[in-house]
Amino acid sequence: MPEPVLELREVEIRYGRLPAVRNLSLTLERGEIVGLIGPNGAGKSTTLHAVMGLVPLHSGTMALRGAPLRGRPEDRARSGIGLVPEGRHIFASLTVEENLRLGLSARRSADGTAADREWVTSLFPVIGEFAHRVAGTLSGGQQQQLAIARALIARPEVLLLDEPSLGLAPIVVETLFQTLATIREGGVSILLVEQRGALTVGFADRTHVLANAELRLTLGPGDAGDTQHLTEQLTAAYLS
Amino acid sequence: MTFLQSLIDGIGLGAVYAVVAVGIGLVFGVMRLVNFAYGELITAGGYTLALLSGAPAIVAIIVCFAVVVTLALIQERIAFRPLRGASPATMLIATFAVSFLLQNVYLLIFGSRGSTVGTLGQLNEAIAIGSLRIRYITIVAAVVGAALLAGLTFVLNRTMIGLQLRAAAADLRTARTLGVRADRVITAAFAISGVLAAAVAILLTVQSPLVTPDYGVSVTIFALVGVVVGGLDRLVTAALGGFAIGFANAFVGDLLPSSGSAYLPSVVYGLVILILVVRPSGLFASRRATAAERV
Amino acid sequence: MRSRVDSLVALAAPLLLVVVVAVVGSQLNPVRQLEFGSALVSVAIVVAIYIFVGNSGVLSFGHISFVAVGAYLSGILTLEAEQKNLILPTMFGVLRHSQTSTPVSLLLAAAAGALFALLAGGPLMRLSGLPAGIATFAVLGITTNIISYWDKIGPGVTALALVPTNGIWVFMVGALIAIAIAFAYQISPFGRKLRATREDPLAAQASGIHVHRQRLYAFVLSGALAGFAGGLLIHQLGSITPDQASVELTFTTLAMLVVGGASSLFGAVLGALLISGLNSFLADAEQGVNIGFQLTLPTGTRLVTIGAVMALVLILRPSGLTGGREVRLPRRRA
Numbered sequence: 001m002p003e004p005v006l007e008l009r010e011v012e013i014r015y016g017r018l019p020a021v022r023n024l025s026l027t028l029e030r031g032e033i034v035g036l037i038g039p040n041g042a043g044k045s046t047t048l049h050a051v052m053g054l055v056p057l058h059s060g061t062m063a064l065r066g067a068p069l070r071g072r073p074e075d076r077a078r079s080g081i082g083l084v085p086e087g088r089h090i091f092a093s094l095t096v097e098e099n100l101r102l103g104l105s106a107r108r109s110a111d112g113t114a115a116d117r118e119w120v121t122s123l124f125p126v127i128g129e130f131a132h133r134v135a136g137t138l139s140g141g142q143q144q145q146l147a148i149a150r151a152l153i154a155r156p157e158v159l160l161l162d163e164p165s166l167g168l169a170p171i172v173v174e175t176l177f178q179t180l181a182t183i184r185e186g187g188v189s190i191l192l193v194e195q196r197g198a199l200t201v202g203f204a205d206r207t208h209v210l211a212n213a214e215l216r217l218t219l220g221p222g223d224a225g226d227t228q229h230l231t232e233q234l235t236a237a238y239l240s
Numbered sequence: 241m242t243f244l245q246s247l248i249d250g251i252g253l254g255a256v257y258a259v260v261a262v263g264i265g266l267v268f269g270v271m272r273l274v275n276f277a278y279g280e281l282i283t284a285g286g287y288t289l290a291l292l293s294g295a296p297a298i299v300a301i302i303v304c305f306a307v308v309v310t311l312a313l314i315q316e317r318i319a320f321r322p323l324r325g326a327s328p329a330t331m332l333i334a335t336f337a338v339s340f341l342l343q344n345v346y347l348l349i350f351g352s353r354g355s356t357v358g359t360l361g362q363l364n365e366a367i368a369i370g371s372l373r374i375r376y377i378t379i380v381a382a383v384v385g386a387a388l389l390a391g392l393t394f395v396l397n398r399t400m401i402g403l404q405l406r407a408a409a410a411d412l413r414t415a416r417t418l419g420v421r422a423d424r425v426i427t428a429a430f431a432i433s434g435v436l437a438a439a440v441a442i443l444l445t446v447q448s449p450l451v452t453p454d455y456g457v458s459v460t461i462f463a464l465v466g467v468v469v470g471g472l473d474r475l476v477t478a479a480l481g482g483f484a485i486g487f488a489n490a491f492v493g494d495l496l497p498s499s500g501s502a503y504l505p506s507v508v509y510g511l512v513i514l515i516l517v518v519r520p521s522g523l524f525a526s527r528r529a530t531a532a533e534r535v
Numbered sequence: 536m537r538s539r540v541d542s543l544v545a546l547a548a549p550l551l552l553v554v555v556v557a558v559v560g561s562q563l564n565p566v567r568q569l570e571f572g573s574a575l576v577s578v579a580i581v582v583a584i585y586i587f588v589g590n591s592g593v594l595s596f597g598h599i600s601f602v603a604v605g606a607y608l609s610g611i612l613t614l615e616a617e618q619k620n621l622i623l624p625t626m627f628g629v630l631r632h633s634q635t636s637t638p639v640s641l642l643l644a645a646a647a648g649a650l651f652a653l654l655a656g657g658p659l660m661r662l663s664g665l666p667a668g669i670a671t672f673a674v675l676g677i678t679t680n681i682i683s684y685w686d687k688i689g690p691g692v693t694a695l696a697l698v699p700t701n702g703i704w705v706f707m708v709g710a711l712i713a714i715a716i717a718f719a720y721q722i723s724p725f726g727r728k729l730r731a732t733r734e735d736p737l738a739a740q741a742s743g744i745h746v747h748r749q750r751l752y753a754f755v756l757s758g759a760l761a762g763f764a765g766g767l768l769i770h771q772l773g774s775i776t777p778d779q780a781s782v783e784l785t786f787t788t789l790a791m792l793v794v795g796g797a798s799s800l801f802g803a804v805l806g807a808l809l810i811s812g813l814n815s816f817l818a819d820a821e822q823g824v825n826i827g828f829q830l831t832l833p834t835g836t837r838l839v840t841i842g843a844v845m846a847l848v849l850i851l852r853p854s855g856l857t858g859g860r861e862v863r864l865p866r867r868r869a
Contacts, residue, residue, distance in 0.1 A: 052417055076417035091407050101400070102384040102407050106419025154419060322850040328664035329594035333789055334849050336596070340786045348835030402539030406853060461676070468669065502684040509673035509680070516670045517658040 004065040005030050005189045006051070006158050011060035013043070013050050015061045019058075020046040028158060033180065033190045035200040035207035042210040044193040045086060048160045051191070052076055052083045064158070077106040082156030085145045086163045086193075088147040092136030096127060099135050099150050106154035113153075119186065120149045124153045124178055141172040145179075152183065158182065165199075177203055197234050198224060209237045216240055245372055246491050252378035254487035255300055255385030256443050260463035261387060261482025263436035265475050269409035269428045272328070274464070276335040277315060279456025280342035281434060284311050285441025286357060286451035287350060293358035300359045305438040312434030316427060324422075339457075346453035352454040357445040364446060377446045389479055392432065396475075401428050458505075462489060465512050537667055541863055546718045547863035549804040551710055553578060557707035568703050574811035575706035576767045579713040580784075581791045583760035585803035586717050587753045587790060590726055592733035593663045596785055597655065597671030600645060600678035601758040603780035604651050605644035605765025607682060607689050610698040612640040612776065618697065625686040637701065641709075641766040648762020649755050656754035660747050663736075675785060683777040696774035709767045713760050717800050720756060729753050729796075733798075783838070786816065790845040796855025801862050806855065810841060819840075 004027040013021040021043035028034050036044045049055045051062060054072040062069040064079060078082075091099050100120070104113065121128045124145040130138065135146060146166055151159060161180075165173040177199070184190055194200040201207045202224030209217040216237040223230055264278050285308045292300035300462040319338045323331055342402040363380055396402035402423075413483045416422055444459065445451065464484035485508070492504065553575065560571025584598045611619070612625075612635045635643065644816045655674050662670055680743045722728045729749045732739040740746055769775055787810065795806020817837035820830050848855065 019368075026518075054413070054417070072422070073416040074421045079378060083417045085414065091410050091414075092401075093410060094406065098403055098406075101421065102415065102418050103402060105400075105404060105415075149389065150418065197385055203422050272665075274669070319846060319850075326849075326853060327592075329592065330670065330849060330853055331595055332665060332668040333793060334846065337785065337790070337842050337845045340782070341839055341846065344835045344838040344842065348833055348839060351834075408580060456668075464669070505680045506677045509676040512673045513659070513670050516666045517661060533745070 005032075005065060006029060006191065007061075007063045007066075008047075008051070009061045009063075011047070011050065011062065012058045013046055013055060014058045015046075015055075019213050020055075021050070021210075024060075024210075024215055026208055026215075028189045028191055030157075030189055031184050031187055031208075033184050033192060033204045035204035036191065036210060037191045037195070037197045037200050037207055037234075038210035038216075042078065043213045045162055047210075048083065048162050048191065048193055051158075051160060052081060074106075075118055077154065077156075078108060080155075080157040081160065082106070082151035082154060082158070083145075083160045084147045084162060084164060086166065088143045090135045090138075090143050090146050090150070091192060092134070094135055096135050096138070096146055097131040097148055099116050100127060100131075100153055103150035103153040106156070112155070116153055116155050120153050123152070123182060124149045139169050141176075144176065148179075148183075152188070155187060155188075157187075157192045159188050161190060163193055163195060164177055165194060165196055173199075198227065198230055209234065211238050211240055247370065248374055248378055250487035250490040252375075252381045252447075253490040254483035254485075255382045256440055257459070257463045257466055257486025257489070258479040258483040259385050259388055259436050259440050259443075260459055261341055261466045261478045261485075262392065262475055263433040263440070265467050265478035266392075266405075266436075267429050267433050268326060268467075269322070269475070270405060270412065270426055273320060273323070273331050273335065275315070275320075275433075276332070276460070277319075277339035277342060278433070278437060279454075279458075279460030280339055280346075281308050281312055281315075281437035282441045282444065282456035282459060283342070283453065284308055285438045286445050286455050287346065287355060289357045289359050289441065289445050290355035290451050293356070295359075299360050301442060304441060305435065308433035308438035308441065309431055312430045312437065313427065316430040321357065321423075321426075324426075343453045344455070350451075350453070352453065354450045357449040357451060360395060360442070360446050361449065377443070380446075381443045384439060384443060388436060392436075392475075395432070401425070405429060427481070462486070468512055468515055489501060541861075542722060544864055545801065545861035546715070549714050549718075549801050552804055552808065553707060553710045553714065557579070557703055560768040561702050570811075570815040572703045572771050574708045574808055575703065575710045576764065576771045577788065577791060577811045578710040578807040579706070579764035579767055580761065581788050581795075581803045581807040582710070582713040582717045582800065583757055583764050584788055584792055585797070585800060586720055586760060587750075587756075587757035587787050589798050589800070589803060590721060590729045590733065590753055591677070591750050592798075593750065594668045595671040595754075596668060596789075597659075597674035597678075598757065599780055599785045599788065600655075600675050601648035601761035602765035602768060603678055603682060603777070603785065605648045605762030606769040606775055606780055607695060607765075608647050608762075609637075609640040609644040610695050610769035611689060611765030612643060613637055613699055613770070614697065623650035623686075623690055626689065627687050630688070635655070637699065637705075637766075637770060641763055644766035645759045645763040646767065649759035651762070652755045653760020656751050660750040660754055666852055671818075675781065679777050688728070692777060694774045694776045698769050698773050700773045701770045706771060707766055709764070713764060714800065714804065716756070716760060716794075717803075721800060725749060725752055725795075747776075759859045787841060790841050792855075793845055794848045794855060796859040798854065798859035799857050799861050802857035802859060805857060809856075810844070813844070814841060 006028040006100060009025050011021060011024045023066055024047065026034065036047065038044055046055060051069070053071060053076045064081065091102070103222060107113065126142050126145055127149050135143065138146060148164070151218060160187065170174065180190060192200060192204060201219045202221055207219045208215055217233065223233070260278070264275060267273060267275050285304045288304045288307045289300050292303055315338060319334060323334050363377040364375055366375040396406055402417065404420045404425050405428060408420060412422060462485055465483050466485035467478045545858055556571060557575060560568055563571065570848025580602055584595065611630055612633060615635070616634050618634055619626065624629065659667065659670050682689060689695055728739070728744045732744055732746045732749060736746055765780065791806040791810040792803055792808055795804070814837060817832065817840055820832040821834050822835060823829060823831040
């Protein structure tokens with residue numbers, strides 16, 4: 001059995017003395033989409049930030065293809081982790097093209113840049129269309145696409161997505177999730193933090209439910225069939 | 241001394257101050273650090289030129305650039321890098337300490353009497369147009385200042401490191417998650433600010449050749465006023481602000497009676513306070529508190 | 536109960552330290568006595584700065600302005616009137632004709648410091664962080680500039696000299712007063728509120744604390760003490776020039792505060808004494824000193840060393856030697 005692309009083992013993260021995440025273990029295989037859902041403050045975003053190196057681990061280990069994950073955020077970006085942060089954080093005063101070009105900072109070599117650029121542009125045609133617009137003038141959905149494109153152009157092995165559907169219309173969300181499926185087919189593994197529980201459970205290969213800094217429950221796409229049962233399960237987990 | 245003459249002198253000095261303002265603003269942009277010790281870079285350039293007064297001008301100039309850029313990088317590496325992410329108060333005290341430290345190092349090495357720069361002194365000669373006297377250095381300062389700012393604009397807009405600098409200034413944290421290396425970007429900002437300081441040293445020593453340990457202090461403080469007027473994290477307005485203050489300085493200095501010019505510093509400082517109080521958040525608002533986070 | 540003991544110890548420790556320094560100093564030769572006296576004056580100045588900077592967390596480069604005003608006022612007031620007519624003929628009549636005792640001049644220096652701080656602080660206290668640093672530096676620049684050139688308020692760039700000096704006990708009492716006032720302030724409701732704004736301005740504001748007003752109170756009290764300490768300074772030095780109460784003094788006193796630990800009173804006192812000691816030793820060494828062998832350091836070594844010490848502490852131990860904590864009795868573990 002091949003090594004998982006990303007593996008978190010017994011991870012604990014603290015803010016001061018308060019644990020934000022406790023005893024969290026999870027794995028992400030190549031091309032997998034793993035969901036992470038839970039109420040606000042459950043520790044979902046914190047987990048992504050820890051993988052990116054934005055917050056330190058208190059204990060536990062994280063590994064990328066078996067090698068321990070260390071260093072500053074820029075080092076992790078360069079070793080194959082891409083983050084699409086909550087709220088997108090595109091550079092509003094730079095052009096779309098410049099935002100995209102910044103994504104290239106994480107590449108170790110220029111080989112294959114043209115092909116990846118083409119791939120990204122085919123996933124998000126809007127990027128090519130508005131290349132020379134100032135990014136701040138794009139709509140919310142377009143900005144979200146730009147943020148994903150910017151992370152993808154470095155060809156990360158792992159894509160960390162923090163609530164990509166936030167503030168988007170349902171129809172836009174549907175398109176977005178379809179695109180995520182295409183991205184996974186390109187060999188990228190996705191760790192997807194979401195508020196939309198049912199949608200994520202039905203979409204991801206596995207979905208972990210976090211509440212109160214701990215993992216409560218792991219669900220598969222099959223669990224999404226019985227909506228009422230799923231809601232009951234999630235409610236119980238959220239409140240536990 | 242005519243109005244037109246003052247205008248011309250003002251342009252020459254304004255160009256120099258604009259360059260200083262941009263040097264300070266650039267580092268502030270990526271690091272949220274106002275480098276009080278910027279003036280000591282200029283002073284270092286001045287002493288280098290003074291020591292090399294006998295050498296060919298081109299040699300003196302090249303060595304001046306090398307020394308000043310190296311010192312800028314040393315400042316960053318030794319003093320400011322360990323303090324990244326510290327509170328603004330700590331950083332401010334630190335740059336103040338570095339400034340004072342360097343001034344006393346100069347005092348230790350060169351004494352308080354000052355060293356005279358002879359390089360490029362011939363640029364002080366003037367061409368006369370009617371009753372106007374235009375010194376060559378005025379023209380050189382204006383041209384060099386404009387060229388430096390144009391060059392910087394090119395670097396910022398057309399190169400990868402320039403793009404990374406702009407991104408880091410807007411949101412360092414996000415830039416880092418994209419693989420932009422904070423160390424490299426900040427080093428680049430300091431190196432560029434060093435290049436600008438070296439150029440300023442060359443232009444300034446032609447006009448006032450006596451270099452003392454506190455040589456760079458007043459120009460830095462005046463330029464800082466310009467930066468404050470223009471807004472710290474917008475380089476174009478910082479440059480304009482710097483130009484305005486340099487221009488005003490020469491202009492007012494020319495027109496004011498000597499009894500009044502003694503209080504020029506008070507007027508300038510008063511202006512700083514006024515601007516800070518009237519628009520504190522407008523100018524200094526850290527649009528991203530995240531930029532100050534641990535790097 | 537426990538907290539009362541704690542607070543007594545926290546007050547007693549710096550007071551005791553100051554008394555010990557004064558007693559030791561009084562036993563030494565006159566030159567050493569001067570150095571110890573100077574250290575005690577530094578304690579008063581640093582404690583004055585601490586009241587504002589330590590409790591508010593806002594940096595001020597401007598406090599030496601208040602020290603300068605206090606020093607000039609107190610110095611001029613204690614000169615004899617005839618003398619002043621002779622050496623300072625351009626000065627305002629009221630300053631020329633008045634003469635007071637040293638204690639009265641110190642009180643007036645405190646009043647002047649408070650008034651200046653009130654005028655400057657009104658607008659400046661709205662600022663914090665970087666703008667506060669730059670604006671307070673500008674206040675210092677203006678003060679130095681005006682004292683240097685305005686001959687109606689003093690001798691200008693030349694030294695204000697021939698001011699009567701005092702012995703070490705006066706400076707000890709001065710330092711003790713400064714510490715006691717700083718302590719009383721910091722355990723008062725005002726001090727507690729201001730410290731709350733230092734920890735979390737937004738939360739403090741949300742719980743009804745008027746940040747601007749609390750900062751202003753501290754700034755004015757701190758200005759008063761700085762003026763008072765300036766008065767001590769001139770009666771310790773006997774003469775002063777505008778440069779002596781300007782950037783360099785700002786630098787050394789901030790170094791003292793940073794090295795000791797800016798957020799505790801004990802840190803302020805300890806830092807002032809340690810850096811004063813270092814300062815005196817290096818100043819001697821610049822003149823040549825015998826420490827088993829003859830040591831002569833080049834001029835400028837003193838400030839370079841202090842700058843280096845300060846930078847090192849900032850980098851290695853940003854909260855200072857005391858870690859920003861007051862002295863406490865060792866606790867038994869429950």
